Amino acid sequence: MSGDEENYMAVIITYWISTILLSLLYLSSAFLYLTKATWVRQTLAELNYPAPYLVPLMIVVKVLGPAAILSRISVPLSDLAYTGIFFHLLLSGSAHLGVRKPKGAVPALIGLALLAASFATQNSARDAPSPYAPAYEAVAH
Structure with a gap:
């Protein structure tokens, strides 16, 4: 496998692992x-x-939310789910920090990291691209 192919596979694996963990x-x-x-x-x-x-x-x-992202029956619906999850995780983490319970914010921080990885790599792993997610240069041969 060439370097581009290895990079492409790593991006796809990152997408699926982060998306499945976020959904779980x-x-x-x-x-x-x-x-x-x-x-x-x-x-x-x-x-x-x-x-x-x-x-x-x-x-x-x-x-x-996870059903919309995993099924991807509609790219706009999937993008809306990503957005909703993003704001939910921000509000959840902020709420825990606001009442001085930082341990309660840990799942939100983990969720934000998983969400960022899933969103950023979705166009490489899915057939229908999101207009809002970055496109990767590496292409499978």
Whole structure:
């Protein structure tokens, strides 16, 4: 394999690993919201969020966001999911830091790193390119 091919394969592997790990982070969080509802509501209330309204919405969002990215039935929908996840992770991390609980912000920071890797490499790994993600020069032969 040439250097370009190796680079191309590394980009594709980066995309799939980061996307799957990000999806698992979100799906496990949705599962936690479903199975530990009392604890989740209490934690959200400590962060000054309206837990009774937010929990059902977040369960849906935490399932549909990864589904839109993984299925890629629509590039605009996938881009919207990336955007929504980005803002959710920023708000989540900020909320934990705002109440001086930095350990609670760690999953958001990990999520942001996975999101950045997935978003930046998606055009190399997917057939339909996003107009917002960077294009890589390395091409498979």
